[in-house]
Amino acid sequence: MLLAIDCGNTNTVFALWDGRRFQGTWRIATDWRRTADEYFVWLSSIMKLTQIEASVSEVIISSTVPRVVFNLRVLADRYFNCRPLVVGKPECRLPVAPRVDEGTQVGPDRLVNAAGAFDRHGGDLIVVDFGTATTFDVVDDDGAYVGGAIAPGVNLSLEALHMAAAALPHVDVSRPSQVIGTNTVACMQSGIFWGYIGLVRGICERIRAERGRSMRIIGTGGLASLFGQGDVLFDRIEDDLTIHGLTVIHAFNKETA
Ligand SMILES: Nc1ncnc2c1ncn2[C@@H]1O[C@H](COP(=O)(O)OP(=O)(O)OP(=O)(O)O)[C@@H](O)[C@H]1O
Numbered sequence: 001m002l003l004a005i006d007c008g009n010t011n012t013v014f015a016l017w018d019g020r021r022f023q024g025t026w027r028i029a030t031d032w033r034r035t036a037d038e039y040f041v042w043l044s045s046i047m048k049l050t051q052i053e054a055s056v057s058e059v060i061i062s063s064t065v066p067r068v069v070f071n072l073r074v075l076a077d078r079y080f081n082c083r084p085l086v087v088g089k090p091e092c093r094l095p096v097a098p099r100v101d102e103g104t105q106v107g108p109d110r111l112v113n114a115a116g117a118f119d120r121h122g123g124d125l126i127v128v129d130f131g132t133a134t135t136f137d138v139v140d141d142d143g144a145y146v147g148g149a150i151a152p153g154v155n156l157s158l159e160a161l162h163m164a165a166a167a168l169p170h171v172d173v174s175r176p177s178q179v180i181g182t183n184t185v186a187c188m189q190s191g192i193f194w195g196y197i198g199l200v201r202g203i204c205e206r207i208r209a210e211r212g213r214s215m216r217i218i219g220t221g222g223l224a225s226l227f228g229q230g231d232v233l234f235d236r237i238e239d240d241l242t243i244h245g246l247t248v249i250h251a252f253n254k255e256t257a
Pocket residue numbers: 007008009010011012130131132133155172173220221222223226
């Protein structure tokens with residue numbers, strides 16, 4: 001079975017893929033100090049608790065945090081007896097090469113999103129991912145990642161307000177019923193929620209105009225459905241897009257080995 005690992009700056013998702021469906025997906029806070037032994041204890045106990053019996057024989061990793069890759073490699077080697085495929089490394093081929101400025105190190109999660117979205121929907125797409133950062137990944141008609149935009153993540157923006165302004169509390173993102181807040185928390189929630197609605201709408205419109213053609217918009221990441229309730233932003237919302245992309249890239253590398 002394939003273990004797909006999507007390591008973001010905030011959270012890391014482990015997903016077990018049996019070739020047809022995901023047997024389970026589990027999430028742990030990203031911490032580069034976590035050792036292979038710690039990952040294994042956590043993973044094997046959560047699998048036992050959820051009554052999933054699986055023998056992992058292959059591993060694929062996408063990591064936006066370079067220093068966690070070492071211990072994830074040790075995990076694959078020591079406990080699953082395999083060499084992992086690491087997205088962004090030369091030995092891991094992509095179905096379609098990205099077209100960006102030479103020397104650019106595109107975030108592996110963005111390349112994986114592009115591959116996953118193209119596999120499901122074909123070309124001419126914008127993937128909007130609400131993670132630590134809010135990213136826009138533009139997928140050309142042949143499936144190539146051709147760039148996009150990086151904006152601060154929703155939770156990061158809320159945290160920045162709280163950190164920088166003495167009178168602003170920590171608040172969670174939510175959808176306020178009104179735009180005009182009548183207390184501090186409601187004002188902050190309005191600014192973030194309706195502000196991001198405008199940001200996503202505006203960037204997608206400009207991307208479409210710049211390319212001069214219609215493009216479908218796929219939302220992903222934990223907050224996509226919340227923002228999808230505020231306005232018609234997305235043609236589709238797919239929470240599993242990144243891990244799906246990992247299975248696509250893994251299959252491609254196997255087929256073309
Ligand atoms: N309905 C919701 N309301 C508030 N927060 C939510 C909701 N659904 C998911 N979240 C949170 O949204 C955040 C985004 O999750 P996601 O997995 O997309 O990215 P992340 O783990 O924060 O970032 P990264 O992948 O960059 O590490 C998470 O912190 C998650 O707990």
